[in-house]
Amino acid sequence: FFDKHGVDNYLLHGCKAKTDEHVHIGYDEKEGGICWSHNPTMPPFTCKVEEPLKGTKLGGFKSFIEYKIHTQISGNRVVGRRYKQFDWLHEQLVNKFRFICIPPLPEKQIAGRFEQEFVEERRRQLEIWLNRICRHPVLCASFPVQHFVTCELTDGNNKEWKAGKRRSEKDELREAVWLHCVTFTNSNLSDADITSYIDAFVQQQPSLESQIKNLTQGLVKYLERHTEIYERDIQRISELFAKFQKVLQMDTTTLGNKELSDSTLKVSTAYNSIADLYKTKxxxxxRDFDERIQEYIGLLACFPLILSIQRSASEFIRNIQQRGPSTVSDYNGVIHRSQVLNHVVLAEINFFQKEKVQDLNLYMKTLMHEQIQFYEQITSELHDAAVTFH
Structure with missing residues (x-):
């Protein structure tokens, strides 16, 4: 019924594979209840994506941008990565962790991809993406991520990279089979309680995604007005005051006219500076705020598939319970494995919700302070012009 991801086989038969990979789900009220436990040997970490550098291969026939990646866990080691290696990592994570939100990479651009502004924008977006992955308690400790951020790769030394790449690509613990790695701490929550928490998020998710999309669309239009309308109109005001000042200069005899002319020039200069502020500050x-919340559109877009699989699994389990334990050979095992799936889904929901609150608090606070500084600079420009009038 939903065997594309192997969930039915996992629920009915479990998994016989032996693994050294372990993921635990705990219970902590401060973390929102059911939550991912941090790997004791590899907690979440941050990273920097720096120094984009254009490289060539095949005698200059093929060009690419390589980024330097530095993490907290690698000491002084810096590894170089191209976009195609980011793409490889994304593919491995999506295939392995079907029940965890893997945000999409920034889109690959062909035309103009070596222009300085685009390269810097791409570097910033890749850094945001990689930090999102490395902050996740499960993803950060996974082999594909560890291999990506620590394995050195050069044209002359790629043996270790290729070996790790093959290991990741041949990993059998992916899709629903990965659930075999997961254990959970029993809490006071019943299966019905867990399902109700998941259902509550099911009701929230579409509206949250829709309103973030509306907000980003509004911000894009607002940014366009900043540079295409506001900046141009304010520059026009500056030019008009400058022309007005030239006319005032023609009167060389009236007392106070020179001071009036000089002050009018200050007004023109102030509006010109304000136009520049609209273009930059x-x-x-x-733009930074919009870029950050656009990431959440990608995260929220991961949930419909996860929630659909969980819903189908819940319906499957209800049917088994209605027919009775004798209808399956391992009834208790089936129920336990369905509980594992529900714990995984709720742990991911709670992690997302916690990150959302932390992130949006920081993003909006930063935006407000930047906007305050922006308008204070405008006020300062106008004030400097105003004090010159008598």
């Missing part, structure tokens, strides 16, 4: 903070 006014746009930067909003």
């Amino acid at each position: 006014g746009s930067e903070g909003i």
Whole structure:
């Protein structure tokens, strides 16, 4: 019924594979209840994606951008990665961790991909993406991520990289089989309680995704007005005051006219500076905020499949319970494995919700402070012009 991801086979038969990979789900009220436990040997970490550098191969026939990656866990080691290696990592994570939100990579651009502005934007977006992965308690400790951030790779030394790449690609613990690695701490929550928490998120998710999309669309239009309308209109005001000042200069005899002329020039200069602020400072903070919350559109887009699989599994289990234990050979095992799936889904929901609150608090606070500084600079420009009038 939903065997594309192997869930039915997992529920009915479990998995005989032996593994050294272990993921635990605990219970902590401070973490929202059911939550991912941190791997004791590899807790979440941060990383930097730096120094994009254009490289060539095949005698200059093929060009690419390589980024330097530095993490907390690698000491002074810096590894170089191209976009195609980021793409490889994304593919491995999506295939292995079907029940964890893997945000999409920034899209690959062909035309203009070596232009400085695009390269910097791509570097920033890749850093955001990689930090999202490395902050996740499960993903950060996974072999594909550890291999990606620590294995050195050069044209002359790629043996270790290729060996790790093959190991990841041949990993059998993926899709529903990965659930075999998961254990959970029993809590006071019943199966019905867990299902109700999941169902509550099912009701929230579409609206949250829709409103974030609306917000980003509004911000994009607002940014366009900043540079295409506001900046141009304010520059026009500056030019009009400058022309007005030239006319005032023609009167060389009236007392106080020179001071009036000089002050009018200050007004023109102030509006010109304000136009520049709209182009730079006014746009930067909003653009950064928009980029950050757009990441959440990608995260939220992961949930429909996860929730659909969980819903199908729940219906399957209800049917078995209605028919009675004798209908399957390992009834208790089937029930336990369905509980594992529900714990995984709720742990991911709770992790997402916790990150959402932390992130949006930081993003909006940062945006407000940047906007305050922006408008204070505008006020300062106008004030400097105003004090010159008598």
